[in-house]
Amino acid sequence: MTELRFQSVVFDLDGTITRSGEGIVNSVKYALSELGQPIPEDAVLAGFVGPELRDSFMGITHLDQAQSEEAVRLFRKRHEAIGWREAKVYPGIFEMICALKRHGAYVALASSKSLMLCERTLEYFGLRGLFDKITAPVPGGERLSKAELICRCLPETPGKSCMIGDRKFDMIGAKEAGVYALGVLYGYGSRQELEQSGADELCQDVPALRRALLDDAPREKGRFISFEGSDGCGKSTQLKLARQYLEDCGIEVVSTREPGGCPISERIRALLLDTGSMGMTDECEALLFAAARAQHINDTIKPALEKGAVVLCDRFVDSSIAYQGAGRGLGDWVRQINQRAVEKCLPDLTLVFDISPEEAIRRRYSASQADRIELSTGDFHRRVYEAFLSLCDTDQRFYKVDASGSIEQIGETVRQRLVKLLTEYAEDDK
Numbered sequence: 001m002t003e004l005r006f007q008s009v010v011f012d013l014d015g016t017i018t019r020s021g022e023g024i025v026n027s028v029k030y031a032l033s034e035l036g037q038p039i040p041e042d043a044v045l046a047g048f049v050g051p052e053l054r055d056s057f058m059g060i061t062h063l064d065q066a067q068s069e070e071a072v073r074l075f076r077k078r079h080e081a082i083g084w085r086e087a088k089v090y091p092g093i094f095e096m097i098c099a100l101k102r103h104g105a106y107v108a109l110a111s112s113k114s115l116m117l118c119e120r121t122l123e124y125f126g127l128r129g130l131f132d133k134i135t136a137p138v139p140g141g142e143r144l145s146k147a148e149l150i151c152r153c154l155p156e157t158p159g160k161s162c163m164i165g166d167r168k169f170d171m172i173g174a175k176e177a178g179v180y181a182l183g184v185l186y187g188y189g190s191r192q193e194l195e196q197s198g199a200d201e202l203c204q205d206v207p208a209l210r211r212a213l214l215d216d217a218p219r220e221k222g223r224f225i226s227f228e229g230s231d232g233c234g235k236s237t238q239l240k241l242a243r244q245y246l247e248d249c250g251i252e253v254v255s256t257r258e259p260g261g262c263p264i265s266e267r268i269r270a271l272l273l274d275t276g277s278m279g280m281t282d283e284c285e286a287l288l289f290a291a292a293r294a295q296h297i298n299d300t301i302k303p304a305l306e307k308g309a310v311v312l313c314d315r316f317v318d319s320s321i322a323y324q325g326a327g328r329g330l331g332d333w334v335r336q337i338n339q340r341a342v343e344k345c346l347p348d349l350t351l352v353f354d355i356s357p358e359e360a361i362r363r364r365y366s367a368s369q370a371d372r373i374e375l376s377t378g379d380f381h382r383r384v385y386e387a388f389l390s391l392c393d394t395d396q397r398f399y400k401v402d403a404s405g406s407i408e409q410i411g412e413t414v415r416q417r418l419v420k421l422l423t424e425y426a427e428d429d430k
């Protein structure tokens with residue numbers, strides 16, 4: 001087990017874990033446009049991130065007092081609803097906090113933002129469960145200095161402790177609280193600001209911060225997630241949303257698809273889906289899917305997992321089991337021809353989007369032109385659907401998602417399942 005340099009690690013939120021500038025700037029733009037005011041360039045608007053809003057509306061955009069009050073109200077309206085979600089977690093932070101927990105550190109948050117916003121932000125980005133304690137102001141509550149916030153979030157016997165932050169308030173608070181002050185240079189404060197306010201040490205970026213806290217080599221294994229279901233189940237839309245979400249969490253993502261996902265397999269895809277291949281035998285079809293998969297694993301999936309990325313794959317081996325095994329009636333042979341390539345590369349999680357074949361057909365006909373396999377008739381699609389459902393009962397890696405709701409509802413279900421998988425990083429030290 002790695003020696004921890006600090007047994008207790010306290011983080012600031014904005015500028016240290018998340019970058020909330022975009023949500024702030026967008027909400028300022030909204031307020032100004034609602035008031036019919038001209039909208040300055042982004043470089044000018046960046047000045048709104050940090051200081052008191054009302055002062056910025058008066059100082060930067062020259063609104064009078066009454067207009068500024070109204071601008072703050074409009075700002076809050078948008079920020080409360082969507083702006084806070086436009087934050088992004090700095091790349092590498094999620095894995096680093098997981099690693100701290102894995103090595104037994106006490107992890108806390110001391111922020112001057114409201115407690116509700118802190119909780120909501122950590123929750124949304126899947127980090128809430130990794131924090132032992134959060135201290136932040138509550139409306140109408142005591143006004144606490146940063147030092148008090150830091151002291152209150154430490155455990156009874158904190159051991160060696162540090163405060164990590166990007167602004168002078170964090171460094172000054174750390175010193176007053178008697179903990180080590182670790183400044184980060186990737187947030188909103190400058191080197192000069194942090195040095196002058198007593199930082200004990202500065203870290204240029206997240207990898208440097210990680211080295212300052214843990215002497216392990218980052219060795220997160222990647223995670224492999226496949227998206228499955230009948231044609232028209234909405235998995236491709238959900239995969240795009242999942243990708244965006246994980247990127248916002250600062251996690252490296254590789255998204256890919258089957259058949260295809262690398263140059264050779266994309267050529268096989270063209271052959272498979274071309275309506276000019278109508279005479280193709282079922283066996284040829286199954287072997288081509290397996291062949292494309294073998295190349296795809298080698299060229300795309302394995303290299304991405306080895307570098308620690310999260311791989312999102314639109315269809316994988318379970319599509320062959322459902323379409324060729326059950327749909328075409330080739331049975332267990334399909335599993336056998338896939339075994340060799342797939343055995344060392346099974347998904348950690350397979351999301352099966354469950355939509356009735358009737359609804360799927362309705363959706364498909366309103367979508368673009370059908371490919372050769374989609375044009376299969378009879379009860380082919382019903383067999384495929386039932387095969388997906390019965391796969392869900394065979395192994396823990398499957399997770400059935402009710403795909404009959406709205407895109408947002410389904411997206412939220414997927415998000416929660418992704419968070420569960422990714423925070424297992426914190427326990428999993430394989």
Ligand code: TYD
Nearest residue numbers: 231232258259289315316319320323373374
């Ligand atoms: P896909 O690209 O998912 O099509 P769409 O984006 O239109 O949903 O998949 C193409 C077709 O290939 C689809 O009908 C399912 C089929 N397929 C199989 O029959 N076996 C397989 O192993 C795979 C990966 C796909």
